Amino acid sequence: MAYWLMKSEPDCFSIDDLKAKKTAPWDGVRNYQVRNMFRDDMKPGDLAFFYHSSCEVPGIYGVMKIASVAYPDPTQFDPKADHYDPKSKKEEPRWLLVDVSFQRKLKHPITLAQMRDDRKLAHFRLLAPGNRLSVIPVGKEHWEHILSLE
DNA sequence: GCCAACGTTGGC
């Protein structure tokens, strides 16, 4: 089983939104590296941190579970959707998503600032300069250490 | 295949 960190802007979709829905499609990803991770590396049952980005206190707010294999993201075909991709064909979808299901909220968020200050997370990819991937693989040792901070 | 221009991400 693998571990992940998945970023979302809480104004757009937050851990509370996922809690209310129980399971939701993680749609709107338009990055090939992430698409390939969805397709090749993510498996149902994997666990993922829910990370809030571009907000007052960026950090990890909860835990979710990958609930499906990768399948085509329907929003790419919807001209009204934010992430509509006119170049993607139904016969040959360019973008994929996975379903995620709510597991729990952390008792308090593990903030980005807190993780930056933690020497044990010196090599955590989230903290690497210039990192912009919205989905990041998390090593077991980092996963367990972050949970121990809760 | 190179690379400049442009767009997006995301912390601050």
Added chain:
DNA sequence: GCCAACGTTGGC
């Protein structure tokens, strides 16, 4: 709102 990083696009 600014700006650095970096992915994508498209002309050549």
